Amino acid sequence: MRFIIPERLSGRQVVLGFLIAAVAVLPFADFAISGHDPAATIARMALGFLAPDFGAIEQIGRALLLTVMFAVAGVAIGATVGGILAPFYDHAGVRGVCIFVRSIHELFWALVLMQVLGIGAPTGVLAIALPYAGIFAKVFAEYLDEADQRPVRALPARTDALSRFFYARLPLVLPQIRTYVLYRLECGLRSSAVLGFIGLPTLGYQLDSFFRVGNYGAASAILIVYVALIASIRIWMRPVLVPVWIVAAFATLAFVPSPPMGPGALWRFLTVDIVPAPLRAGGNGAEFFGWLWDILSTQALPGIVATIICAQIALVLTGMIAMLGFGFLVPRVTGRAGRFTGHMGLVILRSIPEYMLAYLFLQGFGPSMLPAVLALGLHNGAIIAHLMGRQAEQLLPRLRPDAPGGITLLAYEMIPRLFGQFVALCLYRWEIILRETAVMGLLGVATLGFFVDAAVSELRIDRVVVLLIMGALLIALVDAFSRGLRRRLGARRLQWSATEGEGISTYSAAI
């Protein structure tokens, strides 16, 4: 790639490249509307959403409680394991395990874990904890590397390793870690809600049940409470309450019924289920390669191609929505009412996970790439718009006093200053969009997850393993490519000039 792409790139060149890529794949995208009378469905949904019905308070409360508990337990385990691994992240083995666990989406983890543990609390908690542990280890290790190394060097030479760590390394990064874990808990609430769509007793499950009976008012109510819950996270998740929440989470989850799995489930999974079928039947190498080629050519490849097509279009839509959206948040561009509306809209789109948005759109449009692209673009665009809006607010006092207002301010002062950050944020989001696109196959869009879902329902776990490995490779490839582009942009680190905590949460939100 080094031979094709020049050493320096401007933000404009990168954006142009992605635009061309999206236009080029557009003819191959499946945007057919296949829902039964979509207009009527959407009208019914809209009416329902305008009239939230809190009557089903018991189900709503239970689903939300379990959503929070799964998130707290998963993030707590993930952060603990990640924290233990972080000091050893330089070790190739540790790094490899971390990259592997975080390259597989929570929903895919849940599908695999179900084969061993059944649909119960351990599956849900581990599905969050495993990938999160990998992410935490990586981010904490970065914090430790970037922290001031002088205090640890000034310690008496023969100080033991643990005392060194707890006195002169950990205190320096603890404030950053705290901010990041809180941000991750917000992500955990989204992951946990989405796990409901594959059968865990969280928000997604309840939402699906309401939709099945056409109870849109109750669906609206549960979404409203959910958005409020995420928006108020800083109020209910206080540092002093952390132990209380963790104890409550494990205590509550202990009462979630788990199906009885035979004692040999794990053993069978490891020795039979994931062993490629031809080898299980005692076949030879040629049969194995035939089997592998069949999966790669008829499932992995079409799945990956569809995933890329969908993700590239979604990325461009993300950028467009971010550019349109952030203007709403800037004083002197919009009035108070405009800013309020903008913030509300972005909070809603940011809080509802893309998978859930796709589910909602799919009710109207039917399973094509359209709901997936819309959901990905809206959710990720809202996140970038929010980050840029905050950045713009901080820029404002530093502008010359006679700077213009309105769209002119946006075009002349804001966009030129924030364009580099915008491109960097989009590149960070690219990998996330791809992961989410792959998993949307579980909803019926023909991306990689579609083939994973089919293999799971046929109980062909050996196929699932091959497909997940291919998905992980795709993500790793795009991650490397994105990092290369960011380096060529001279934007390897996001340089937010905000106060420390803010800066970190913005940076974290981007990764």
Added chain:
Amino acid sequence: MNRAVLEHETLGYGAAPVLNDVSFAFAPGERIAILGSSGAGKSTLLTAIDQKLVASGERVGLLPQDLALVPQLSVVKNVLMGRLDDHGTLYNLTNLLRTRQADRARIMDILGDVGLTSHADCAVETLSGGQKQRTALARALLRGGDIFVGDEPFSAIDETQAAMLLKLVGTRFPTVVLVLHDVALSLSFATRILGLRHGRIEINAAPDAVTPEQINALYHT
């Protein structure tokens, strides 16, 4: 009896040497002040002396120029760090959670000496520059040892206070090696002056054997 620390060594960062052919030895009980203009290599020499002493198993009370405090921790806990190598892991970690009464009493004594009693439980990041230097000094005092090595330890503290703290250092450590920005204070405190210029040690004599012209010349290259 003189102890040789550096013998004909070239010191510096990476490829570019700051000091050439440097030798340094001391007799226990000496108070040595290093003088020189900025960039002359004072810190380089001091760092090399500290590293050599530590490597040979000497107990050094160190006060580095950048202080190297942990801003988020309290003054008491930062001071505690001076003696982490005297205890096992379990002792240190439990002390971090809750400092033992005996250790705390000892630290409070030292904080009284340096005038920080009322700030004992403040996070270091909330202190002024001078208070931070006192914290780092307290850490070196708690550590104790045969020799004190300090790099501009009182640059943010006023003259009278600095003279007092310097006297305190003199009573707690038999041998003292330091860099001071205050020439007069150096001359009154030290038993030997090391003057650095042009990448080498130009003056190595007792204060009364050094003329004001010689000192002046150090700062005019």
